[in-house]
Amino acid sequence: xxxxxxxxxxxxxxxxxxxxxxxxxxxxxxxxxxxxxxxxxxxxxxxxxxxxxxxxxxxxxxxxxxxxxxxxxxxxxxxxxxxxxxxxxxxxxxxxxxxxxxxxxxxxxxxxxxxxxxxxxxxxxxxxxxxxxxxxxxxxxxxxxxxxxxxxxxxxxxxxxxxxxxxxxxxxxxxxxxxxxxxxxxxxxxxxxxxxxxxxxxxxxxxxxxxxxxxxxxxxxxxxxxxxxxxxxxxxxxxxxxxxxxxxxxxxxxxxxxxxxxxxxxxxxxxxxxxxxxxxxx
Numbered sequence: 458x459x460x461x462x463x464x465x466x467x468x469x470x471x472x473x474x475x476x477x478x479x480x481x482x483x484x485x486x487x488x489x490x491x492x493x494x495x496x497x498x499x500x501x502x503x504x505x506x507x508x509x510x511x512x513x514x515x516x517x518x519x520x521x522x523x524x525x526x527x528x529x530x531x532x533x534x535x536x537x538x539x540x541x542x543x544x545x546x547x548x549x550x551x552x553x554x555x556x557x558x559x560x561x562x563x564x565x566x567x568x569x570x571x572x573x574x575x576x577x578x579x580x581x582x583x584x585x586x587x588x589x590x591x592x593x594x595x596x597x598x599x600x601x602x603x604x605x606x607x608x609x610x611x612x613x614x615x616x617x618x619x620x621x622x623x624x625x626x627x628x629x630x631x632x633x634x635x636x637x638x639x640x641x642x643x644x645x646x647x648x649x650x651x652x653x654x655x656x657x658x659x660x661x662x663x664x665x666x667x668x669x670x671x672x673x674x675x676x677x678x679x680x681x682x683x684x685x686x687x688x689x690x691x692x693x694x695x696x697x698x699x700x701x702x703x704x705x706x707x708x709x710x711x712x713x714x715x716x717x718x719x720x721x722x723x724x725x726x727x728x729x730x731x732x733x734x735x736x737x738x739x
Contacts (some may be wrong), residue, residue, distance in 0.1 A: 464570075464598070471727050472531070472724075473720045473721075473723050473724035473727065474720070474721065474723075474725060474727065474728055475724070476717075476720045477654065477717055477718070477719075477721025477722070477723075477724050477725075478721060478724075480554075480713075480716075480717030480720065480721070481717060481718075481721060484534055484538060484714065484717065485538070487531055487534045487644050488534055488535050488538055488622050489622075491531050491532055491534070491535060491683035494531050494533040495514065495525075495527070495528035495532060495719025496525060496527055496528055497516070497525040497528045497726065498528065499524060499528040499529040499531075499678075499684050500524070500533045500569055500684075501523075501524065501525075502523050502524060503520050503523035503525070504523055504525070505519050505523050506519060506520075506521060506522070507519060507520070507521055507699070507700045508522050508695065508701075509702070510702060515527065515557060516703055517530065517706050518700065518702040518703070520689075520690070520692060520696075520700070520703045521696060521700070521703075524538065526689075526702060526703060526706055527676075527709075529684050529689060530683040530686070530689075530706055530707065531555035532712075533685060533686045533689070533707070533710060534714070535684075536597070536670070536683050536684055536685050537667045537670070537671075537685075537686065537710075537711075537714055539597070539601070539641055539725030540597070540600065540601050540604070540666050540667060540670045541664070541666045541667050541718065542661035542663070543601045543605070543736040544601045544602075544604035544605040544608070544660070544663075545572060545605070545659045545660070545662055545663045545666060546605070546614060547601070547602065547604075547605025547606060547609075548604075548605045548606075548608040548609045548612055548659060548662060549609075549612055549655060549656075549659040551590075551605070551606065551612070551613070552608035552609040552610070552611070552612020552613040552615070552616055552655060553569060553613075553616050553648060553652060553655055553660075554648075554656075555574075555609065555613045555616075555620075556570075556574075556612065556614060556615065556616030556617035556620065557616050557617070557619075557620050557647055557648050557651065558570065558643070559571060559613070559617045559620070560616065560617035560618065560619065560623075560624070560647075561620045561623075561624050561638035561642070561643050561647050562620040562639070563621075563624075565665065565680060567617070570613070570617070571617070573698040574610045574614060574617075576612045577607075577609075578610045578611075582607045582608065583635065583672070584671070585607055586603050586604065586607055586669065587673075587678065588728065589603045589675075590603060590673065590677070590678050591692050595673070595678050595679060595680055595681075596680050597679075597680040597682075600670055600679065600680065601666075604669050604670070608662055608666070611658060611662070611679050612655050612658055612659060612662075615654045615658055616648075616651055616654075616655050617673075619647075619650075619654065619655075620647050620651055622651075623647050623725025624647065624651055625652050628646060629642060629646050629647070632645070632646060633650040643684070650711075651733030654726075657722055657723075658722070658726075659722075660718060660721050660722035660725055661718065661719060661723065661726070662722075663718045663722070664715040664716075664719050664722070666712075667711065667714055667715055667718070668715060670685065670687060671685070671686055671687030671690070671711050673687065674686075674687030674688040674690075674691060675687045675688070675690050675691045675708050676691070677691060679691075683718035686708075686710050686711050687707075687711070687727075688705075689703060689704065689707035689717045690704045690707050690708055693705075694706070
């Protein structure tokens with residue numbers, strides 16, 4: 458109970474974290490309640506083509522295929538959150554494992570991994586994503602996996618720095634003296650204690666994942682079988698002068714969702730910062 462009170466006090470004390478968490482709760486509610494909140498099936502092609510705002514019961518109008526824009530925006534939340542969460546998980550797991558191994562074992566392992574991280578960070582990741590999508594297809598699964606495996610270096614660098622510091626701590630030395638294996642120490646002490654900066658960075662990386670997916674869809678390289686905000690902007694650009702609502706509201710949805718994840722990540726970065734934790738302890 459005391460721990461829950463402390464967590465609630467921490468959240469209330471950071472406005473960015475509070476705003477981010479409220480935003481995430483709203484987005485998750487839209488994901489769960491999409492069939493209830495949406496006025497129509499977003500995949501339904503109706504006879505009301507290019508209706509303006511509020512016309513024939515369409516709150517945000519329709520596109521050139523008669524699809525309800527409001528319903529497409531609601532269902533687009535599912536796509537964006539799925540891309541954000543799964544790609545961030547892939548990036549986070551790879552970064553934690555690779556960076557943790559490099560920092561803890563050191564020596565040649567650290568040198569090799571550090572050079573590999575530098576190589577990946579020098580590569581233009583978006584063009585690498587374009588190349589992989591062109592070779593292996595543009596399904597939503599491929600998009601999520603590709604985003605995840607091209608964004609792990611920043612997480613790996615953070616985890617490596619944490620591991621380099623933690624391996625010198627007294628509790629790690631004590632574990633070594635007690636005969637625990639290196640793998641046991643890595644998974645029991647190094648990774649759990651060094652993961653907090655990675656959590657904050659991964660959360661902020663979710664906003665980049667959403668933007669990347671939207672960018673791919675805007676270029677016509679997204680999955681055509683799903684509802685995507687980037688795809689809505691792509692299909693609506695040719696009607697921008699006569700039916701601006703097709704692209705405009707999808708763009709607004711992207712901006713708001715990216716802002717929510719940025720606030721959440723930045724808030725977590727403040728709260729999980731060691732200096733902040735030390736102040737709280739005092």
